[in-house]
Amino acid sequence: MPVDVGTAYQLWCGVLILGIVSAVTSLAVMWRDRQAFVDRLMDQMPEMSGSEAMTRDDFLALIPFGLGVAAVGSFVILGLLYLVVRQMRRGKNWARMLLTLVGVFMTLSTVPTLFGVGAGTGVEGWVLGIVGILQSVLTVGAIVLMHRRDANLYFLRIPNN
Template identity: 45%
Template sequence: MTTPSPQDPQDQQQQPTSQDSAQQQDPQLQYPAQPQYPQPQYPAQQPYPQAPPVPPKPQPPVDVVTAFQLLCGVAGLAVVNLIATLAVAIGDRASFADQLVRDIRAQDEAVEITRSTAEGLLLIGFGLTAVLGLVLIGVYLLFAFKMRAGRNWARMVVTMIAVMMVFVAIPTVFGLGAAGGAAAVVAGGAGILQAVLAVGAVILMHRADSNRYFLPGLQAK
């Protein structure tokens, strides 16, 4: 019995496989080459349009900032003036109540109103006056903030209010000590200081740097 002798590795490499020999014997068994399909050409993606850069918000000049601080001082003095005025009115509510009773009876004698009822009506009126005064002070502060933000219409409104304060304060300057009581003196002094601060704020708001801030068209000139 003969044992198979191991074949030389070179002989194994030289021996063709059955598939290769079959392809060499029959050319029809060769597989055709795969066709090359054209790759689709996509158009280049256009970049999205970018929004124009937002210009930085101009900072208010020193004069405008100082004017805003003065206007805040005017609002604070307005609160002091309101409290002092209400204190004067409440302290003298007895005479106001008597005057209210006389006025009502003069208009219609059939209407009966007591002094206590008149005082109650006056207290309600004082409360409504306080609420209305605080609302007006808040609106004034809103105008001041808009002025600092560069709104020219707010500057004009604040200027007109300052002119009104000056006209109201002129009689107080000459009759500051006419009314008795510390509350009346405080109210008169607060009104005068309001007018002074308001005038200072108006002057600062209408200087050259301030005009360029409120009217940007002047910067090119």
């Protein structure tokens, strides 16, 4: 395995660790702002047709379940991404291509944060913004390393002359 691929693996592991930080921070923000979320739902209730009227307490009771589903979903996605990263390290070209696509999407989705849009407010907003930017930097580095000459030879199984 070329050094570039090993370094790309380490960078992707850093992206995943930052993903855990981002998921935990996002869940904490959602828990803290649950009252405002329920307020918005209650405001939209008259617009919903054909459904039973739910009370504010009903919505509040569903919040822990929703956060649990979000937490499980986040960690399943991170776990699957780690499995793909491991396959990339083993020289699987499909994993390199998939990580390239995911990385480009992640990086482009961080662009609004650079302009102060969508990161949120308060300490959590700063944490999410900084984590997103660091993830993008690590992701771009990993993508570049995965496509260097020695890495291409490794993934495409071309003999090195």
